[in-house]
Amino acid sequence: MKLSVVILNYNVRYFLEQCVRSVERAIGNLDAEIIVIDNASVDGSCAMVAEKFPKVVLIENKENVGFSVANNQAVAVAKGEYVCILNPDTAVAEDTFLKCFQKAEELPKLGAMGVYLLDGTGNFLPESKRNLPTPKASLLKLLGRTKKYYAMGVDPSGEGEIAVLVGAFMFLKRSVYNEVNGFDEDYFMYGEDIDLSYKITQAGYTNYYFGAVDTLHYKGESTKKDAAYLQRFYGAMQIFYKKHFKTNVLLDISVKVGVGLAKLRKKQAISKKKRQVSNPSxxxxxxxxxxxxxxxxxxxxxxxxxxxxxxxxxxxxxxxxxxxxxxxxxxxxxxxxxxxxxxxxxxxxxxxxxxxxxxxxxxxxxxxxxxxxx
Structure with a gap:
């Protein structure tokens, strides 16, 4: 089998249905499978998949085991030479996987591949391509300064080697995924994609951003970026630093202060955004x-x-x-x-x-x- 598309779902039934339907189109005549793994949703997601998509491999967890554990479960039963880790609040274009395969053939040391992600307003999501989040870069991001955090050197519509991809869309060989032991299960949510990207490059492979492929990612549907998000983001970064960087008390205090300031800025930004949203005529x-x-x-x-x-x-x-x-x-x-x-x-x-x-x-x-x- 050529491809296994792995979709981890949690309570986004209608967005999941769109995702699966778009993937069905995109795999076309490819020798491919779709695996939906559900983390104890209570919105009828599993019943919908079972009824509407009988050919989809459905794994139903009895509790929410988190992003890393669930994706590793799914990849463990996957049969494809390649896997695509895909969020349920996405939709892919009809030629997405064909283009990815064509580009992968040009890159003998390919680790993981990411694509151009646009949100529900049609705007580019900068986390599609990121630099390695050093403690300084992550602290600056929490304070709203993102130039060092995102890979600005690669044009959104272009392509090139980058350090970190986003877990909403990661296309890679299953053998590479297994070689680096998949997602680190010390992470529950956030940071897993950074860690996996880093492990892939440490193993001698190259992560690649491919801006010629568009994927819609609603993003806010699977996680709302509020104060709780910032706290989880901070926790994930702490895990990452402890694993791969030398941390100290000063760094911990600095990041905690940064999180506090970021929470305040976020509340102000959300309020401003809500005032700016206008209804169409x-x-x-x-x-x-x-x-x-x-x-x-x-x-x-x-x-x-x-x-x-x-x-x-x-x-x-x-x-x-x-x-x-x-x-x-x-x-x-x-x-x-x-x-x-x-x-x-x-x-x-x-x-x-x-x-x-x-x-x-x-x-x-x-x-x-x-x-x-x-």
Whole structure:
């Protein structure tokens, strides 16, 4: 088998369904499998997978064992030459894995590969490519200074060697994963991807960022970046430093002070963001399905109309909720439009293939939304 796509889920049932449907398209005729491992969700995620995706390998944990343990469980039963660690609040383009395989063949010492991640607003997520988070770089990040933390030397749309990838999308050979013993299970959540990236480079491989591949990552759906996040981030960094760096009392105190200041800054930033979010004046559904349009009109609260894909060739689109029917417009085009129409007061929603809901997120660090229609 060529590829195993591993998706760890925790209480994001509708986002998980979109993720699996997009992966099904992307694996196409590849010899591949999808493994969903669930950390004791209570939102019907497992029942949905069992009913709608009988070919998916489903592992149901009775408790939340964390990111590292669960992913290691799944990779232990994986059959693919390659594995892709994938968050459930993502959607991949139709040619994602084909492009990754083509690039991997050019890189004989490839460790793990990451891709261009965009959030629900169409903006690039800088954690797609990071430098090694030294104590100083991480402290500066907590204080809002991120230049040393992120790999600014590689263009978001370009490619090149980098130190650290994000666990939302990590594409690598299963043999490499096993050689470095997978994710370190001392981490429960956060820091695992940094640690794995570091272990891969220490083993003599190269991590690579490949900006020619787009993946949508709602991000805020699986974890809200609040004070608790900052505390967990700090804890994960402490584990990483103890394993790989020399720590001291001064460093510990400095980082604790940094976390406190970051919490205060975060509260202020969240409040400011919420004031800046504006409601669109109309909604445009990119579809040829009139029946679906009628059903959506009953639940969408702004004036709604249908349009073809050609609307994006006709000029400027702004202050609009754009609803993409993924049965009509493929994910790779959806992502292109999101990037093209970002930061114009637009909101983006996707109706996954064959589904009776739309979903999206208007802030990269807040929980997204799902709207059902009959």
């Amino acid at each position: 109309e909604a445009i559904v990119i579809t040829d399905n009139i029946g679906m349009l009628q059903k959506l009109s009953e639940v969408v609260t702004v004036p709604l109309k249908a349009s073809s894909k050609s609307i994006f060739q006709d000029g400027h689109v702004s202050n609009t909720m754009l609803i993409f029917d993924a049965d009509y417009i493929p994910y790779n085009q959806i992502f292109q439009v999101m990037r093209q129409c970002k930061n114009r007061g637009n909101q983006f929603r996707i109706r996954p293939p064959g589904c009776n809901f739309i979903l999206g997120s208007d802030q990269s660090d807040d929980k997204g939304g799902v709207l059902l229609f009959s």
